[in-house]
Amino acid sequence: KAGVTQTPRYLIKTRGQQVTLSCSPISGHRSVSWYQQTPGQGLQFLFEYFSETQRNKGNFPGRFSGRQFSNSRSEMNVSTLELGDSALYLCASSMDISYNEQFFGPGTRLTVL
Amino acid sequence: SQKIEQNSEALNIQEGKTATLTCNYTNYSPAYLQWYRQDPGRGPVFLLLIRENEKEKRKERLKVTFDTTLKQSLFHITASQPADSATYLCALDPSGGSYIPTFGRGTSLIVHP
Numbered sequence: 274k275a276g277v278t279q280t281p282r283y284l285i286k287t288r289g290q291q292v293t294l295s296c297s298p299i300s301g302h303r304s305v306s307w308y309q310q311t312p313g314q315g316l317q318f319l320f321e322y323f324s325e326t327q328r329n330k331g332n333f334p335g336r337f338s339g340r341q342f343s344n345s346r347s348e349m350n351v352s353t354l355e356l357g358d359s360a361l362y363l364c365a366s367s368m369d370i371s372y373n374e375q376f377f378g379p380g381t382r383l384t385v386l
Numbered sequence: 387s388q389k390i391e392q393n394s395e396a397l398n399i400q401e402g403k404t405a406t407l408t409c410n411y412t413n414y415s416p417a418y419l420q421w422y423r424q425d426p427g428r429g430p431v432f433l434l435l436i437r438e439n440e441k442e443k444r445k446e447r448l449k450v451t452f453d454t455t456l457k458q459s460l461f462h463i464t465a466s467q468p469a470d471s472a473t474y475l476c477a478l479d480p481s482g483g484s485y486i487p488t489f490g491r492g493t494s495l496i497v498h499p
Contacts, residue, residue, distance in 0.1 A: 277429075308489075316430070316475065316489035329486050363429050374420075375487075377429030 275300065277366050277378035285384045291352040294381045298345050298366030305347040306375065307339060310361040319362075322347055323369075351383075359385045388413045390478060392490035399466055400498055407461040407493050409476035414488075416478040419452055419459050424473045424492065433474075434461075466497045 278297045286292050298305050307319040318331040322341035339349040345366075351358055361382050365375040391410045399405050409419070418437045422430035436443045436452045436459070443450045449462040463470050473492040480486070 315491040316477075318486050318488070321486075331486060365429070373418075373435060374432045376432065377422075379427075380429050 279378040296347045296364030302366035304367045308363040390490040396494040405463040409459040420477045422475040
């Protein structure tokens, strides 16, 4: 069974631009969560989608948004990029909403210049 | 406020010894606690989940304990090997219907041959 895939793996943007990251969950998984990981803050929860609906949201500004498609694939978007948005963005999928076991993708390394 | 603490200092041990990592939390009532392993540049990998009504859980060379009175989980790796060198993260899912998991910053384990 293929694991969670994320594209692109690396991205360089400049301040003020926007970016869209993509995540394909493990086949059969309906829950997709997004996390931001930085050395200073660690792994922080962004949001979680289940059956195309955002079910939970972390404490991030509205510049961070996401969506999930009918095939469970998910995208997250960050608008008006700031230097502090430089981070590893991780996507995780699970069978259901209860986070019993999450499978993480390799992440997208975003650098904002 | 809710807080998770993992030892920020790296744990250095000799091959064959037992590694013990600590996860302490405050102002939480977690329904369960998870441990993940993360290698540099990669997403976390799920290792073990222990529920609030369980005291101990084992999987091969891994053992996790969960003391809700002390608000602490211990993660043990017996007969450690250099391949066990990685960062280990604990994650808590608070009870009460909030499915937003919170991760600790992780502890780096270095096993010397």
